[in-house]
Structure formats: structure tokens, C-alpha cells
Amino acid sequence: MQYDLDAVRRRFPALSISDSDTPRIYFDNPGGTQVPQGVVDAIRDCLVEANANIGGGFATSNRVDEIVAGAHAAMADMLNASSPDEIVFGQNMTTITLHLSRSIGRQLHPGDEIILSRMDHDANVNPWLLMARDHGVTVRWLPFNTETFEFDLPELDELLTDKTRLVCVCGASNLTGTINDTRAICERARAAGAWTYIDAVQSVPHVATDVQDMGCDFLVCSAYKFFGPHQGILYGRRAVLEQLEPYKVRPAPEQIPGAFETGTQNHEGMAGTIATVDYFAWIGATMAQQYQEKYEHMSRRANHVHAALDYLFEYEASLAKRLIDGLQSLPGVKVQGITATDAMDRRAPTVAFTAEGALPEVVAMELAQRNIFLWSGHNYAVEVVNALGLMDKGGVVRVGPVHYNSDDEIDRLLLELDHILPQVRAA
Ligand SMILES: Cc1ncc(COP(=O)(O)O)c(C=O)c1O
DSSP states (O other): OOOOHHHHHHTOGGGGOEETTEEOEEOBGGGOOOOOHHHHHHHHHHHHHOOSOTTOOSHHHHHHHHHHHHHHHHHHHHHTOSOGGGEEEESOHHHHHHHHHHHHHTTOOTTOEEEEETTSOGGGTHHHHHHHHHHTOEEEEEOOOTTTOSOOHHHHHHHOOTTEEEEEEESBOTTTOBBOOHHHHHHHHHHTTOEEEEEOTTTTTTSOOOHHHHTOSEEEEEGGGTTSOSOEEEEEOHHHHTTSOOOOOTTSOSSTTGGGSOSSOOHHHHHHHHHHHHHHHHHHHHHOGGGTGGGTTSOHHHHHHHHHHHHHHHHHHHHHHHHHHHHHTSTTEEESSOOOGGGGGGBOSOEEEEETTBOHHHHHHHHHHTTEEOEEEOTTOHHHHHHTTOGGGTOEEEEBOOTTOOHHHHHHHHHHHHHHHHHHHHO
16 A cells, blocks of 8 residues: 555644654554644634634624534534534533433433443443433443453343433444444444444544444544544434433524534634544545545545545554554563454554553553653543453553554554563563
């Protein structure tokens, strides 16, 4: 594959920063990505040229009206929603989920059941536990197989009953990197008459996402995980969103999406999010022509964005493979996730590992001193780390390459780990 990594990296000003002559290596991407220059410019332009509230009829306000409409349209393209009205902006995924759980909770009754997963980030777990507590709803748990790091879908079939009202699962795990078959999960839930709430925070940065094809009722993601600003985004299927009572102030719009967008929005974030979607469209248009045919039925920008993600997925899979192979060759290191070479399409490049005799936090700190950035611990994936029996061992070290990382950066990390791990063990 002819991937012009240099052209991509040149777009991201943060990637060329060094500290005391040591280049920064960003493997902290599952916790938040760097942004292309277009995003920086769009945020700046919004703050300078369109710094007003919406609906005022004067120049700055008109401009911000365009940005708000443009951001809904851009995210509708990114997720292939059937209408920009199905896109709701908010502060972040967690806040959106806590907010929406209040409206969903009003629809549930004692004795109803919801299904939560042991693979999810706590932002797709505790909002629902709190909702279940408040409304007398029963929680059923979908485990994942700790050998394969995947769900066994027949287990979901056993949990689904005519009382199930909601199924909450992730598109991809923020810890193990496993990508779930959300289409199959949504199909099963729908057949049982349940809604689906997909936490796609870790899949949207890596996988072309088509909410219509997936058949979900809700899907949430965060722009700062896919090269944009700090902003959360919800897709809600119109027919379902319109059934919910929005918790809102009285003068706010009654219609979707405004009814669910509480208070003044982050307009500069929306401007940045449009630029993020346009960044993917640029990749799709200039590098991923061979992937466009599959998405011919979509609008031009949606086509390019989806083609870009398919294209980048291949490159990211090669990074993941290199990283996993390298980690597995280090003595005492265990990858906590899918490792089979022929299964790279079932995982994101997010790779968690543990190293015998080395605390994850200490390894991460040693790497930080060498300007290699990554996260350790439970990463809010409390259920996952508990299921893997790693909570009292300090969790994992999580390496999260994305499409702007290089083979050289992976090799540098592996080299450093080769030095660091024996030292940490000996200390
Ligand atoms: C899978 C997953 N879900 C939800 C969240 C929470 O996202 P936010 O920071 O937008 O609330 C994260 C953040 O790391 C995540 O990785």
C-alpha cells in the first residue's frame, strides 16, 4: 500500500515538536489525539470571526448559525446518519450519556431489564447503573471471553428477553482494542425489541461508521479521539429521539437536535469538528480512491470519509501487527488482547500489555522520561481490568498508535522497553 505518511504528518503541527532535542512520540492517542492545522485554523477563525450566540441575525451570529448547521451536517456525513437533525452535540461522551440516561430512564419501569457489558469504559456503564438504581431496572451483564478478548454472541442471546429494553456495548474496547460486531449485536437487540446504545468513542477514530447499516438507536463518540477538539457527539435515530422527553430549559428548542443540546454550545469546537471531518475527506479524496466505490450510495463527503477510514485501517493494522509481534518477543510481556496475525481486522491498533515484575505505572513513567507518551492503569475500563484480574496489579500499559504514527516510532518504543523492563525489574 502506498501511504504518504509524510504528507499526513505535515498536517499535524504537534508531531514535529521536540523537547530538549528529543522528538515526541504520541502513543497516548486513545486518551486523546493531536489535531491537524485545519482544525486549529477553524477554531481560531470561529473565535475571531464568529464569536456570538446563535440566531441574532447580525453578521457574527449568522456565521455561527452556519457553523452549527455545518457541524451537524459534517457529523451526519461522518456517521452516515440520515439527517443532521439526528446529531446532538455536547461537552463529551460522558456528559451526553449521563444526560440522555435521564430521558431514557423515564421510559423504563421496575422489572424492565438492561444489558451492560464487561468490555466497556465506565462511561457506558455507570450512567446506566445509576439509571437502573433510580428506576428499579434489572441489570444483566454480558461478559467477554478473557482468552479471546471477544464477546461470545450466543451469551447475548441468552441474556435477551422480552423484558430487555436497552443494550449498551462499545464499538471497540479502549483497553484491549477489540472491535465488536455491533451490527450483529444491534440486530439481535432489535429482534428482542430493545434499543441499542453504542459507545463508539474508540471505534470511530479507526473504523468507517455507518449508523444506518449498523442499525443502532444511539451511538456516541468524541471528536478529540478522532483528531478534533474536545467535544462529544451523539447520533440518535429520529424515531427514538422524538419519543424521549428532553431535560431542557423552557425557552430551548422543542425539536431535535436542539432539545437535547443543553445551553450554549461550544461553537469553536463545532468549527473544529467540521475541519476534522474535512481532514478525513481530504485523505479519502486524495489517497483512498480505490475504497470509494463501496460507498457510492453516500454523499460525496461521506463517501470520502468512509473510504479514508477503510484505507487508514489497513495501515493501522500493519502498525498493530508490528507492535504486537515486537511486544511478544520481549521476555515476560503479555499482550492483553487479540494477537493473531489473521485477526488484525477484529481489533483497533490500541494494544495493552503487562510485563511480569514491572508495574505499568513505572513503565509508563520511564517511557515519559524518554518522551514517549502513553497511558497506564485501568484507563476507566474498570470492568475489563477486573475481568482480567489486573486491578490490584496496576492494570496495563496501553500503547495507542494511530494513522500518523510510524514503524520507526514503534521500533523506538520496543527498543526502549527492551532496556527499561530489566532495569525496572531489578530496581
Ligand atoms: C470507550 C470510551 N468511552 C467513553 C469515553 C469517555 O469519553 P469522554 O471523555 O468524551 O467523556 C472514553 C474516554 O477515554 C472511551 O475511551
